[in-house]
Amino acid sequence: MSKGDYRLCPMMSPGRAAPSDELVPHSSLPYALCSWAAFNMGCLLVLALWLGLGCLLYFALGENEAALGVFAAGILTLALLLLSFVLVYLCAKNSFQIWALKHPWNPLSRLFIPCISVFEGLEACNPAYLVGLRELHGKNFCCAGQVVLSDFAQIASSLASGQQRQASLGAQPLIASHFLGGAAPGGSRNTFLLALSDDDAPEEDSQHHGPFRKCLVENFLGHGSLSRQTDSTAVALLDTLEQDYAEMGMGESAFFDAPRKGWRGFWIRYSHYVLLGMDPADEAAMDTLQPLFGTDMLPLLHYLMPFGYFTSDTSFKKVAALYESSPALKDFEERCPAWHMMTKKELSELMVAVMRIAAITGTCQLGSTVMGNMPFPAYGGHATREIDVRQIWDYKLDLDDPLAVRRYVLECARLYPPVSAASRVAREDFEAEMSGQLHRFPAGTKVLIGHGLGMVDPEVWGSSSFDFDAERPLLETHTLAFNAVGTEPSQQARRQCPGQELVLETLVIVLQRLGRLRRLRLHRK
Structure with missing residues (x-):
C-alpha cells in the first residue's frame, strides 16, 4: 500500500451536530413539480377518462357496442394525445414549456413535460443545441422541462450557491431506483452525489452531500493518489500509451475507441491505479471493469429515464464489490462522524457512479477533443467545428511549457465542455423574462445550469467567443468546465x-x- 493511503477519521467541524450512529434509510428523493412521478399521475388521469367514457357508452349503447366504443375511444384518445405531443414538440416547445412550467398541476403539463424532458434532454447533450435555442429565444428560455437562465453571472451564482437537487443528469431525467444504495428499494442511504442537495437545502438528504464528497476526496484523492501519479507504474502506463499511439495510426479513431488499448484503455487502467491503487496488470480486475467502462452509451443508459428499465445492473454491482476490496480502502474507517457514518460499501457505490458518469466518460471525451479526434460542436453561424486543434498541437503549442499546454486544454474544454449542464430545483418562486414578457415560476421548478452556454457567452469572452484562443486572460478564472467558476478550489465551489x-x-x-512523437514523425516526413 502506498504511503498516505490510510485515512484517519477527521474530527467534526465545530458547531455541527454529529449524526446518529444508526444508518437510517432516507425518504425518496425530492422531485420537481413536472416529473416522471407526475407523469404517472397524468397517465392515471387519462386512464380514468378512458374508463369513464367506457361506462357512459355502456349505459348508452349496451354491452357489445360499448366494448367496441371503448376500444375506439381509447385509440382515438391516444392518437390525439400523440398528435398533440408531436405538434407541440415540433412547433411550440418553448412556449408550451413556459406555460406548462407555470402551471405544473395542469394534466397536460404533467403528461407532456416528462416526455419532452426525455427527447429534448437527449438533444441538449450537444452544447450547440442550447446555444441555438439562446440565439432563437434570447438569454432565458425553456428546454427539456427546465427553465434555462443562460447569463454568465446567473450561472456563476448557481454554481457558487447551495443547490437543491433531484434525480437528473443535466437535462436528462434519471431513474432514482437505479442508484446503488438508498434510492433503490431495500437500500441503505442514497450516495449518488449528483442527486444530493447541498448542506443548506431543506430536505433530509442535504445533510450528506458535503460529508460524502469529503469522504471521497480524502480516501481517493489524498497523498496516496498523488504519489502514484508519478511513480514507476504510472510512467510505465504512459510509455504503453505512447507505444499504442505510434502503433495505432498516430491518432486514428481506433486509438480512442479500443476498450483495452489506446486512450480509453490507458485511462481505465491509469485512473483506477491512481485513485484506487488497483494493479493495472491485473487482467481479471480489468475484465470486471470492461463491461462498465469499455464503452459509454449502454452503461450510461442504465441511469437514464426510461431507457434504464431495459438494461441490467450486474456490472455496476460487480465493480462496486471490486472497489470495496481495493487497496485504497484497505484500512478505511467506517462510521466516521465527519463522513456521516459512511460505510465502505456506501463509499464504493458512490465511487462507481463518479467513475462511470464523470471520471471515464468526461475525461475520455476531453482527451479525444484535445487530441483532435472529436471535433468541436457545430455552433450555428460560426466556424468552430472547422477548427483543427491538431494544427495548433503540432505547430503552435509550446510543449515545453506546462502552463501553455494547460491553457490549451482549458480552451478546448471551453468550446466543448465535458460537463455541458447541471440541474437544480428552485427553492422558491422566481421570475424570468422570456420572449419579451416577465414570467413567474413556482418553487419546485427545475432550472438548468448551462455551463456550455456560459463558456461561449460573448459578454464574457468577447466577439471571439466561438474562436480558439488559448491565450485568453480569463481561462483559469472563468472556466466552468469542472462544475465551478475557475480552477481554484474555494468554499463556494461545493x-x-x-x-x-x-x-x-x-x-x-x-x-x-x-x-x-507527432513532431518527430512530421520532421521525418
Whole structure:
C-alpha cells in the first residue's frame, strides 16, 4: 500500500451536530413539480377518462357496442394525445414549456413535460443545441422541462450557491431506483452525489452531500493518489500509451475507441491505479471493469429515464464489490462522524457512479477533443467545428511549457465542455423574462445550469467567443468546465470536480509526450 493511503477519521467541524450512529434509510428523493412521478399521475388521469367514457357508452349503447366504443375511444384518445405531443414538440416547445412550467398541476403539463424532458434532454447533450435555442429565444428560455437562465453571472451564482437537487443528469431525467444504495428499494442511504442537495437545502438528504464528497476526496484523492501519479507504474502506463499511439495510426479513431488499448484503455487502467491503487496488470480486475467502462452509451443508459428499465445492473454491482476490496480502502474507517457514518460499501457505490458518469466518460471525451479526434460542436453561424486543434498541437503549442499546454486544454474544454449542464430545483418562486414578457415560476421548478452556454457567452469572452484562443486572460478564472467558476478550489465551489487537477495534469503530460512523437514523425516526413 502506498504511503498516505490510510485515512484517519477527521474530527467534526465545530458547531455541527454529529449524526446518529444508526444508518437510517432516507425518504425518496425530492422531485420537481413536472416529473416522471407526475407523469404517472397524468397517465392515471387519462386512464380514468378512458374508463369513464367506457361506462357512459355502456349505459348508452349496451354491452357489445360499448366494448367496441371503448376500444375506439381509447385509440382515438391516444392518437390525439400523440398528435398533440408531436405538434407541440415540433412547433411550440418553448412556449408550451413556459406555460406548462407555470402551471405544473395542469394534466397536460404533467403528461407532456416528462416526455419532452426525455427527447429534448437527449438533444441538449450537444452544447450547440442550447446555444441555438439562446440565439432563437434570447438569454432565458425553456428546454427539456427546465427553465434555462443562460447569463454568465446567473450561472456563476448557481454554481457558487447551495443547490437543491433531484434525480437528473443535466437535462436528462434519471431513474432514482437505479442508484446503488438508498434510492433503490431495500437500500441503505442514497450516495449518488449528483442527486444530493447541498448542506443548506431543506430536505433530509442535504445533510450528506458535503460529508460524502469529503469522504471521497480524502480516501481517493489524498497523498496516496498523488504519489502514484508519478511513480514507476504510472510512467510505465504512459510509455504503453505512447507505444499504442505510434502503433495505432498516430491518432486514428481506433486509438480512442479500443476498450483495452489506446486512450480509453490507458485511462481505465491509469485512473483506477491512481485513485484506487488497483494493479493495472491485473487482467481479471480489468475484465470486471470492461463491461462498465469499455464503452459509454449502454452503461450510461442504465441511469437514464426510461431507457434504464431495459438494461441490467450486474456490472455496476460487480465493480462496486471490486472497489470495496481495493487497496485504497484497505484500512478505511467506517462510521466516521465527519463522513456521516459512511460505510465502505456506501463509499464504493458512490465511487462507481463518479467513475462511470464523470471520471471515464468526461475525461475520455476531453482527451479525444484535445487530441483532435472529436471535433468541436457545430455552433450555428460560426466556424468552430472547422477548427483543427491538431494544427495548433503540432505547430503552435509550446510543449515545453506546462502552463501553455494547460491553457490549451482549458480552451478546448471551453468550446466543448465535458460537463455541458447541471440541474437544480428552485427553492422558491422566481421570475424570468422570456420572449419579451416577465414570467413567474413556482418553487419546485427545475432550472438548468448551462455551463456550455456560459463558456461561449460573448459578454464574457468577447466577439471571439466561438474562436480558439488559448491565450485568453480569463481561462483559469472563468472556466466552468469542472462544475465551478475557475480552477481554484474555494468554499463556494461545493460541487467542483474533485478530480480536476488529476485530469488536467494527466492531459498535459499526455499532450507533451504524444505531441513530441507527432513532431518527430512530421520532421521525418
